[in-house]
Amino acid sequence: MENHINNKNRVFLYCDLGLIDYKDAWDLQENILEMRIKNQIPDILLLLEHPHTYTFGKTSHKENLVASQEFIDKYNIKIFEIDRGGDITYHGPGQIVGYPIINLSNWHEDSHLYLRGLEQIIINVCQNYGIAADRFPPHTGVWINNERKIAAIGIKIKKWVTMHGFAFNFNTNLEVFKGIIPCGIKDKDVTSIEYEISRKVNIQEGKELLVINFQKVFDYKEYREIDKKELFDILDSGYLLHQDDESTLLLHQDDEGTLKKPI
Numbered sequence: 001m002e003n004h005i006n007n008k009n010r011v012f013l014y015c016d017l018g019l020i021d022y023k024d025a026w027d028l029q030e031n032i033l034e035m036r037i038k039n040q041i042p043d044i045l046l047l048l049e050h051p052h053t054y055t056f057g058k059t060s061h062k063e064n065l066v067a068s069q070e071f072i073d074k075y076n077i078k079i080f081e082i083d084r085g086g087d088i089t090y091h092g093p094g095q096i097v098g099y100p101i102i103n104l105s106n107w108h109e110d111s112h113l114y115l116r117g118l119e120q121i122i123i124n125v126c127q128n129y130g131i132a133a134d135r136f137p138p139h140t141g142v143w144i145n146n147e148r149k150i151a152a153i154g155i156k157i158k159k160w161v162t163m164h165g166f167a168f169n170f171n172t173n174l175e176v177f178k179g180i181i182p183c184g185i186k187d188k189d190v191t192s193i194e195y196e197i198s199r200k201v202n203i204q205e206g207k208e209l210l211v212i213n214f215q216k217v218f219d220y221k222e223y224r225e226i227d228k229k230e231l232f233d234i235l236d237s238g239y240l241l242h243q244d245d246e247s248t249l250l251l252h253q254d255d256e257g258t259l260k261k262p263i
Contacts, residue, residue, distance in 0.1 A: 013231075014047070014223050015226050016047050016225075020049075023078075025048060025097075026082065032046075043100070043102035044101045045214055050093075052075045052176055053080065054067075054079045057084045058086075065079070065088060065179070067178075071179050077179065087181075089154065090167075094169070094173060096168045096203065098214075102162050109160050111157055114162065118155075119140075119142050121166075122150070140152075140153050142168075144196060148188065148189045149183070152167045168210070169190065169192035169195075170203055171201060177190045
C-alpha cells in the first residue's frame with residue numbers, strides 16, 4: 001500500500017560527477033544505496049555523463065543489440081548487464097544521466113508514482129527549451145510527438161530506496177543508438193535537445209534545471225551541492241543522518257568526537 005510521510009524538512013545532497021566510467025558509477029551507487037538503507041546518509045542525486053556504453057536491463061532481449069563488432073570497436077563501446085528494469089539502452093557523452101538514491105518511504109512508497117515523477121522532471125526541463133515533451137503510455141520515458149524518445153528511464157528499488165534512474169539526451173551523438181534497438185522498441189526514433197532545437201545546449205545549465213525540478217517534483221525543502229571529494233569523504237567517514245522539525249544535520253563521527261554539519 002502506498003505510504004506518504006509529509007516531511008516538510010526533506011533535503012538532499014547533489015553531486016555532479018562529470019564524466020565517469022559506467023562500472024565505477026554503478027559501484028558507487030551500490031555503496032550509497034546500502035548506506036541510505038541504513039539511514040547513514042541523506043538522499044543523494046548524482047548527475048553525470050558516461051563514455052559510450054550499452055546496458056542490458058533485467059528484461060532485455062539480446063537480439064536488441066544489433067551493432068557489429070566493428071561498430072562497437074569504432075566507438076569503443078563498453079557493454080554491461082545490470083540490475084535495473086527495462087531493455088537495452090545507450091549512455092554516452094552529451095547525455096545527462098541522473099541517479100537519484102532516495103528513500104521513497106519519506107515521500108510515497110509507490111514505484112509507479114516515482115517513475116511518473118522522473119518523467120515530469122524531464123518534461124519540465126524540455127519545456128524550458130521550448131520543446132513539448134510528454135509521456136507515451138504504456139512506454140516508460142519521455143517522448144516528442146509519441147515518435148521520438150528523448151529520455152529513457154530504468155530503476156531499481158530496494159527496501160524503498162532507489163538507484164539507477166534516467167538518461168536524458170542533450171548533445172548526444174545519436175549515431176551510436178544505431179547499434180541497438182533502444183528499449184526494445186523497433187518502430188520509434190530517439191532524439192535530443194540539440195536535434196529538436198537545432199543547436200547545442202549548455203550541459204551545466206541542463207544539470208541546474210534538472211536539480212531545480214528534482215527538488216520541486218519530489219517535494220524537498222532544499223538541497224546542498226557537494227563536490228566529488230566531499231561525496232567520497234562522506235562515504236569513507238561514516239556519516240549519520242538526523243532529521244527533526246527544525247533542521248537536518250549530517251553527523252560526522254571522527255576521532256575527536258561528533259561534528260554537526262547543517263545541510
